[in-house]
Amino acid sequence: MKKPHTNALEKTFYQKTGSLFFAFANADGTVHAKEIAILKSLVKQKWLPLDGKEDEYGSDAAYQIEIVFDWLVEADKKSSDCFADFTDFYKEHTSVFTEPIKDLIFETAGAISNAFSGKNKAELVLLGKLGLLFSNSK
Secondary structure: OOOOEOOHHHHHHHHHHHHHHHHHHOOOOOOOHHHHHHHHHHHHHHHOOOOOOEOOOOOEOOHHHHHHHHHHHHHOOOHHHHHHHHHHHHHHOHHHOOHHHHHHHHHHHHHHHHOOOOOOHHHHHHHHHHHHHHHOOO
16 A cells, blocks of 8 residues: 655655754854764654655655754755755644644654754753744744
8 A cells, every 4th residue: 555645745844853953062162073963863752653655766754854853964054044045844733733743753853852962052052942833833
């Protein structure tokens, strides 16, 4: 039986979520190997089992998180721009963000922040902003 394909909104959701996770990894201006490793581990453990949908290439759509994250590392994007990009998407599509999804996003962001020498000030500020973003839309 073929897996269902992801729609454009779902694909964009994963892409913007990858952008958010990059914002946390790059909050201190450097993406560390441990942050990449924890992201890839959590994508496999937590994100892939979510919906089982595939992108147009037959890969699980949740891999868009890693694809975008890796692209942002190569493109040397700013953390603040990526966080703002996610925030804009979130505000336009709050219905996509169920409580379990928000919890998983916060869990993943926290794990990335903790992966290298614990949470630094920039990461704590981002976690606070993410918490406020999610709580203001309830």
